[in-house]
Amino acid sequence: MGSKALTPQLLGLVAERFRVLSEPARLQLMNVLRDGERTVSELVEATSLGQANASKHLQLLKAHGFVDRRKEGLFVYYRIADPEVFRLCDLMCDHLERHSQARQELFTTP
Amino acid sequence: MGSKALTPQLLGLVAERFRVLSEPARLQLMNVLRDGERTVSELVEATSLGQANASKHLQLLKAHGFVDRRKEGLFVYYRIADPEVFRLCDLMCDHLERHSQARQELFTTP
DNA sequence: CAACTATATTCCCATGTGAGAATGTGGCTC
DNA sequence: GAGCCACATTCTCACATGGGAATATAGTTG
Numbered sequence: 001m002g003s004k005a006l007t008p009q010l011l012g013l014v015a016e017r018f019r020v021l022s023e024p025a026r027l028q029l030m031n032v033l034r035d036g037e038r039t040v041s042e043l044v045e046a047t048s049l050g051q052a053n054a055s056k057h058l059q060l061l062k063a064h065g066f067v068d069r070r071k072e073g074l075f076v077y078y079r080i081a082d083p084e085v086f087r088l089c090d091l092m093c094d095h096l097e098r099h100s101q102a103r104q105e106l107f108t109t110p
Numbered sequence: 111m112g113s114k115a116l117t118p119q120l121l122g123l124v125a126e127r128f129r130v131l132s133e134p135a136r137l138q139l140m141n142v143l144r145d146g147e148r149t150v151s152e153l154v155e156a157t158s159l160g161q162a163n164a165s166k167h168l169q170l171l172k173a174h175g176f177v178d179r180r181k182e183g184l185f186v187y188y189r190i191a192d193p194e195v196f197r198l199c200d201l202m203c204d205h206l207e208r209h210s211q212a213r214q215e216l217f218t219t220p
Numbered sequence: 221c222a223a224c225t226a227t228a229t230t231c232c233c234a235t236g237t238g239a240g241a242a243t244g245t246g247g248c249t250c
Numbered sequence: 251g252a253g254c255c256a257c258a259t260t261c262t263c264a265c266a267t268g269g270g271a272a273t274a275t276a277g278t279t280g
Contacts, residue, residue: 006141008134014202015134022129023238027121040257053239055258065209074248074256082205091198092124098192099175133268150227163269165228184226184277 020064021088025049026057029078030085033067037079130174131198135159136167139188140195143177147189 021027028047032038038046044054058078061067066085070077131137138157142148148156154164168188171177178191 008138010203011137011141012134013206014199015132015137017202017206018128019132022125022132024118024122024125025238027125028118031116031121050240051257052241052259056238059258065205071246071257074246076257082208084201084205088198088201088205089124091194091201092127093120095175095192095194095198096123096127102175135268160270161227162229162271166268169228181227181277186227 017064020060020066021085023057025053026061027089029054029057029061030066030080030089033078033080034086037070037077039075039077041075043078127174130170130176131195133167135163136171137199139164139167139171140176140190140199143188143190144196147180147187149185149187151185153188 021030025047028049029043032043032046040051040054040058043049043058044051047054049057058067058069062069062078065081067078068081070079131140135157138159139153142153142156150161150164150168153159153168154161157164159167168177168179172179172188175191176195177188180187180189
């Protein structure tokens, strides 16, 4: 299925990106940004993360190209860089659902 | 895009699954299994992971429904539980590519 | 049952990372 | 320029996690 050779190095890079998405705090941030640009303060309020924490998570998301930054006066607006990300999340949700069902069947079928 | 409400709890579960895929060793294992069932020993040899290590990673993959197990005599065969996983990896590869390009343009365009 | 083999599990160590407090920095406003 | 505000960075701590060695377990063969 992969159109390219999956060298160990490439696998490492892919893993690295998965890791960025493997944190509830960061998914929360992304999820809020889904509705459009937000300042850091707005994100902090919407997620109930600490300011320092939110900022650090946003840096990481930005470093990996998941979000973009725009500065306007005192405020910094973050936004989703590539909406395709949400397809990843949706796919993962589907998997999760299938897996949950599979586990549930272990109980419901005697 | 998400068909369901993304409660914090659900985000946590999704993050958890991303984390499982965020390890090069585990991606390697999955990548080998892409070509079909393998015993643990075969996987160990193909990935140059330690036996204990490989076993532990496989347990985790199994616990989250990424792989399945089949025991036959002394051997245990692992296989991909849901080939859809590779769409996730492919999507992530695409993202990676786009992001790399974006970064590269920062250098090539003066 | 004893010896052996494939796999799983436990234990220990080193490392990475998230959270919060404190501090730094850039850019307003007066 | 002083003071203030939004955000970033640094520091420290607690904790999770990967790796390897050693050990346990299950299943085979004699």
